[in-house]
Amino acid sequence: MHSRPGRETSPALPAAAEAALLDAVLAHAPAPIALCDGDGRLLRVNEKLAALVGVGREEALGRTVADVLGVPGGALDAALRHALHTGEAAVGVPLGPGSRSAPGARRDRRASLYGVHDSRGAPLGVVLVVEDHTERVEAEHARARLRQEAEAARRRAAVAEAEAEALRRRTEVLAAAVTRRRAFADADTELQELVSAAVPGLADVAALAVVGGDGVLRASAVACAESALAALARRALGRWPERPDATTGAVRVVRTGEPELVREVGDAHLAAAARDEEHLAALRALGLRSWLIVPLDGREHPIGALTLAQASSRRSFTPDDVPVAAGLASRAALQLENARLATERAEVARTLQARLLPRALPQIPGLELAARYRPAGDATVVGGDFYDVFGNGDGTWTVLIGDVSGKGAEAAALTSLMRYTLRGAALREPSPAANLALLNDVLLAEADGARFCTALAVRLEVAQAGQARATVACAGHLPPFLLRPDGGPHRLAVHGTLLGALPQPHFAELQVPLVRGDVLLLHTDGVTDLRGAEPEEGERRLERVLARHAGRDAATIVAAVQRSAVGAQDGRPRDDIAIIGLRVV
Secondary structure: OOOOOOOOOOOOOOHHHHHHHHHHHHHHOOOOEEEEOOOOEEEEEOHHHHHHHOOOHHHHOOOEHHHHHOOOHHHHHHHHHHHHHHOOOEEEEEEEOOOOOOOOOOOOEEEEEEEEEOOOOOEEEEEEEEEEOHHHHHHHHHHHHHHHHHHHHHHHHHHHHHHHHHHHHHHHHHHHHHHHHHHOOOHHHHHHHHHHOOOOOOOOEEEEEEEOOOOOEEEEEEEEOOHHHHHHHHHHHHHOOOOOOOOOOHHHHHHHOOOEEEOOOOHHHHHHHOOOHHHHHHHHHOOOOEEEEEEEEOOOOEEEEEEEEEOOOOOOOOOOHHHHHHHHHHHHHHHHHHHHHHHHHHHHHHHHHHHOOOOOOOOOOOEEEEEEEEOOOOOOOOOOEEEEEEEOOOOOEEEEEEEEOOOHHHHHHHHHHHHHHHHHHHHHOOOHHHHHHHHHHHHHHHOOOOOOEEEEEEEEEEEEOOEEEEEEEEEEOOOOEEEOOOOOOEEOOOOEOOEOOOOOOOEOEEEEEEEOOOEEEEEOOOOOOOOOOOHHHHHHHHHHHHHHOOOOOHHHHHHHHHHHHHHOOOOOOOOOEEEEEEEEO
16 A cells, blocks of 8 residues: 655555455454455455355455345445445445345344545445344344333233223222112112212212103102202203103113113204203203113013213213113112002001091090000001990990001901901990900901900990999900099009910909099000010009199090100100090090
8 A cells, every 4th residue: 555645654564464464354353344346346255254144255255245245236336336436434234134144034234334545545445344233123122022012011901900990980889879778768868879879980960760650751869979060960850851752861761671871972962852942051051971871670661760971070981881870770670669569558558457447436425535546667567456436336335455466467357357356246245255255266266376366345334424334354455544533543453365365265344433534544565565675664654644644635645645655665666556545524
């Protein structure tokens, strides 16, 4: 090589030394390197490059770079000429994915070309340095895949968390519905609490509509997540019942029995449900975004619908919400059916109970009568206590009071048997004890000894104004109290065998003269058998009440006795209460 004129030059090496130096540099270079002439033919090649392209060093010499590297000439030849003639390096020229040594393997190789010039700047050749980026690129691809997989896993975890949260929310809604339902006995309160359980966990608005007797679907319970929304919802649902010909909404659900899920509520849905423009404006004001409506299935057909709607929360219902809504609707339907059945049963019980008691007490000259009856517990069950007052046809009167064991239809049947047997017997036989004996025979024959009863039978004779006589017979019942206006109360000493227990019963009779102001009080054990109290406490309490009301009229005394017995049991007497008071006037 020659130095440029005008510059200080170093002593030139002999040509042989330069060649040896070049070979040493190529041999020990850390990268695949080759030297090629201006036509791109290889002049020198180190072992690393020969191994990379899969040819021997001697075989490579004299061949073009493109041929040896196994790549099309185009871009590589252009880069070689540019580096040779301009002196500017061409860095990172792609060489393609393959190699002669591993033709099936995909490699990422890149070449950098540097022009070599003499001292006068004339091009001598090009130095070619080849870099294999395969491992780095694969590592980058692997990192990218890992990042993608991590992001996908994060998204899956987020979806799973959202699904778990939705499931938890739905489960809590059903659990709250069960808990609230057990806490209330009133049907309307239970339905309101059940609807409230859906807000805000499941919906922003929840409404329960029930088909009335006129066939019109009307809202009966509404719950909202926000107070402002509640006012709008109650106005929209309460003022305008849904159109009977609506093609969407609760009316359609009741008509078809199929749920309706609208993920995105549009104005067309509102217009189809609205009765008029004012109703439509009220529905729009709610800002409903999504709704889910499920039927309340009755025994034969849907009896209502449960509407759940999303508004301010901006959520939308999915098919996964349908089973939860259906569960709430099922509970509501069951409650409604139970309420209707209870109403029917209560009506039947009231009718039957009324038939077991006199419609009104008779007017008896010289006597003042008063009676009270209160069944215990469930209004749908007929009680076993009864009383009756009737004329015997001979100027005398019979007063009865009794208690049949148990409740319900069987007790009612036995009560009816007792009442009408004693009525018939009293018309033929003046003795109350004989009447009870006849009833005992009937019970043994008809009831087959399966139930026992108690009764008091009193035959009244009014001799003249201010005087009467009572003949009392007792069959296992509490004897009556005699309360005189100037003295304390005391029970009459009359006892007898339980009815329906023995074929040879004993029924004693006691005749009691009565004068003006005297009160004879008959009652069942619901008056004295007080819940949570000692057996004697009820008796003492009754005596105190009677003593405080000595000299008062029959109605006042009977009312005071009932009030005391019910109040002593926190308004929930454990047994039926029947009371009759008769006072001589």
